[in-house]
Amino acid sequence: MSSKSRTRRFGLVVVLLLLAFALSACPAQPVAPGEAPSETAPPSLVTITFVQEPDNLSPLYTTMWFSGILTDFWLLGLWNFNDNLEPTPQLAREIPTAANGGISEDGRTITIHLREDARWSDGAPVTAADFVFTYEMIMDERNAVISRHPYDQFVAGVEADGEHTLVVTFHEPYAPWLSSIFTYVLPKHILEPVMEANGTLDGADWNRNPTVGVGPYVFKEWESGSHLLFERNPNHWQQPNIDRIFIRITPDDAAQVAAIKAGDTDIGVFISFSDVPELEALGTVNVVSTPSGFMEGWFFNFGEQAHPAIRDRNVRWALAHGFDRWQITQDLLLGLSEPPASPWDLSPYASPNIQPVPYDPERAAQLLDEAGWVMGADGVREKDGEKLILRYVTNMRRLRLDTQVVVQDMFRDLGVRFELINHPSDIFFASYAEGGAIATGQYDIAEWSSQPEAYPDPDTSRWTCREIPTPDNPAGSNWNFYCNPELDELFARQAVTVDMQARIAIFEEIERIIQEDMVWLGVWQDNDIWTVSKRLSNVRLSGADPFWNAANWTLE
Known part of the structure; x- marks a missing residue:
């Protein structure tokens, strides 16, 4: 499901003050893996404007598009889909096929080999046990999750075969498995104690404050009505080129357009159709339309x-x-x-x-x-x-x-x-x-x-x-x-x-x-319509996972 927008108008001065606050309030990040922060070069930052504030960050509890697209930064799954809608391995080493032994002869069992170098942002290893735990949390009736589909109807079982091999068994061959199972994974070592203490994850602090994740970035802060901030994850296997991702919450489409015109945002999100001609005429941004099934x-x-x-x-x-x-x-x-x-x-x-x-x-x-x-x-x-x-x-x-x-x-x-x-x-x-x-x-x-x-x-x-x-x-x-x-x-x-x-x-x-x-x-x-600043390169927006290649973005 998708959504978009709010009403209230900020002036340009307020927009600039928010950006200044974000830059001053966040601790410095290394410019590159292993380097000490430079005293002269500030951390690199990409600003993205949202015209709608996420309602939750845990995929267990939201179907909101503005929440879901953030997982490409901080909570990866087995694979995501690139700008050609092709599956791209993330926590999986490869896409299971019959040829590589990942799909059983009867089509009912999928075996996934996980990356052995995958780490949670706190340094703990990502293992098959995390995926089993995720399945158990989706299916546990004590959690009022947004949906249990497709696990409740089609999945017969999820098992760990050692630390880095995950086995998913279906009641019958299940056609949509590639785009519907384990699009995210939960940190067992963080959430299992919460489940044991409270009997549910419904009110877990992690749902809105997920300081431990797995992706090229890690969540840092969420100031309601203002912004969300993600910083480079030092434990990710691929260090991103950019230090910080700053999500500015704008009150409405007009405020977002004003920020784009002023050069105060690098990626404009879910642009209104009526604003396309004016933005195309700016010359400072590329307007990109991606079919997304919406x-x-x-x-x-x-x-x-x-x-x-x-x-x-x-x-x-x-x-x-x-x-x-x-x-x-x-x-x-x-x-x-x-x-x-x-x-x-x-x-x-x-x-x-x-x-x-x-x-x-x-x-x-x-x-x-x-x-x-x-x-x-x-x-x-x-x-x-x-x-x-x-x-x-x-x-x-x-x-x-x-x-x-x-x-x-x-x-x-x-x-x-x-x-x-x-x-x-x-x-x-x-x-x-x-x-x-x-x-x-x-x-x-x-x-x-x-x-x-x-x-x-x-x-x-x-x-x-x-x-x-x-x-x-x-x-x-x-x-x-x-x-x-x-x-x-x-x-x-x-x-x-x-x-x-x-x-x-x-x-x-x-x-x-x-x-x-x-x-x-x-x-x-x-269709999703975006603007991308011409100072930002290698942004390949996908209709399924828009920010799938965020680690490869570069700033000029």
């Missing part, structure tokens, strides 16, 4: 807290026909995107038989009439004394705020009204256990940008019955509260189908059901 969409609430109209498929289809998404992409996105037909748009798994729902306000009105929602004297439709006023909820991203306003006007003549609600992202994307606004069903239509959890693989658990969170089972990512046993069976079948063409055919059926039931409506294809 699709902006409307998620309809099928839960008990939803307005009764939303639980009627005719009404959902009426809303789809009444929403001119092409007006949004032309007017607000400058024609740089278009409405997606499928959550898997722009991928080999997108069905050619599924087309975007056409804009047809006459059909929308007809469907509302058929559903019994008749126009009232005040211009608002009603049924059985209930007004058709829907809670349209999203976060503070400027583009979403603008979209809400356009939608409000777009549906006026159809007799549909919206209560426009916006939450800071840490509330909007918070988990069920944390009382998150969407996870607990406090909406009728919610808008955000999502990608398959296993991207670049299409596998997702988002619409399966078992992922619906409840008080007894708060771990779950199905915030639509949609349950369809037929869809569950298809998702389970695609996961164990290793033939790509057969798997594509299953996804065509999945897409058909999602559209027929109008579970999700695509609004725009949400």
